[in-house]
Amino acid sequence: MIECTHGGGFMKVAVLLSGGLDSSTCLALAVKEHGAENVLALNIQYGQKHQRELKSAEEISRHYGVTYKLLDLSQVFADCQCSLMQHSQEEIVHKSYAEQLKDLGGSGTVSTYVPFRNGLMLSAAAACAQGLGASEVWYGAHRDDAAGRAYPDCTPEFAAAMNTAIFEGTGREIRLRTPFMDMNKADIVKTGLELGVPYELTWSCYEGGAKPCGRCGTCIDRQEAFRRNGARDPLEAPERI
Template sequence: MSTPNQTQITARPKTVLTFSGGLDSTTLLYYLQAEGHDTLTLSIDYGQRHKVELDYAERILQHLGIQHHKTIDLHCMNDLMQGSSLTQPDIDVPLGHYEEESMKQTVVPNRNMIILSLAAGWAISNQATYIAYAAHAGDHAIYPDCRPEFADACAKAIELADWHIVKLIRPFVDKTKGEIVKIGQELGVPYELTWSCYQGGSIHCGACGTCIERREAFMQAGVPDPTVYADAAPRMTLDDAGNAEIHWQ
């Protein structure tokens, strides 16, 4: 299996992965391990409502025996960047499909640039060759900092940030989430150990944008979904085009 990215991968490269414990970044972690990368993982506690994702990240790291991991406390982001339901408890997390206008409430301003900047600093300090992050095709509609042109600009800036050149790779940038699930199934990713729900809590709500997208991905991939969802989660089916139809109670 080869990395679907233009950058040529050398033998046993050292790579910093931005890692949330979610479906996408966990699949990318397994992908990098299968490709022989020496992977360092970086997680961010930015005061997110769904901080439980960091506990799931730890479970995955323990499961794989990953030794080089850091979790950075960035609660100060709450004071600097307002207006996101992911960090502001007085703003409700919208329900429904990701592409709906209300999902823009889940945007944390400039989040990926901040995270990638921290990853770049750690990568340079460790003489790493690559930074990897799991932006995928489905992210582009809602999150400006997941667009390919944003990542291209960040990649150029990171290369110019130090005399030691670090490359930014995003193997899933042209993949749908369903395709990512298929890759993960081949790699043996334990998806029951991953977290997606923006509501937080003890189980996935099954109704917020990330839960809907997660459920849709397993359905599109034809892979059994091991996730436990709340009893109140809406029923979902796929239409003739393979897109999710939500049947609210």
């Protein structure tokens, strides 16, 4: 399934947009640099437990007035038992990533790592981007996700290898850009606050309830990133501050 809800024509940049904090800030940066008319927001359904992020991605795309596409790649991950998957019986771990890495002896993939998800998504993004005449694919990988190889498809080594694959595989027409690779989540929030990103439209929680759980790894890291900037997460309940 491919759904294009608005926009069209030739693009300069394709941005992987999950609807979360990092990718939304990445989209805002791309719009600032290239203009909304030159940006494609690519959202991907991969069989995740909840649809809350998908809704956020569409709302953020509409906010910025960019072309939006939704791809369904869920069949590729049909055998994945990661706790994020709709068909998985595993519970979401309610610990920070630092605590999870400590449990793993300092290094290793966390339970919410979906095998090679970013590799597949970036490949799909490159194909869409080339069809629309774009020259770059952006994604919001950052230093915190790469730490301890918790998410190996967010590491600098992975990004460099994918950049080479995309560049060569598209006839040297498209490059991969990772503007946050040397930044942590607090740095990204700082950038987003300066850009005026509507963080109230974003969604990070792995539980997908009516409100963020505040206890999963991504909720904990998100809240800490706002605190380090002396700001309040618009999605955080007052009693959790």
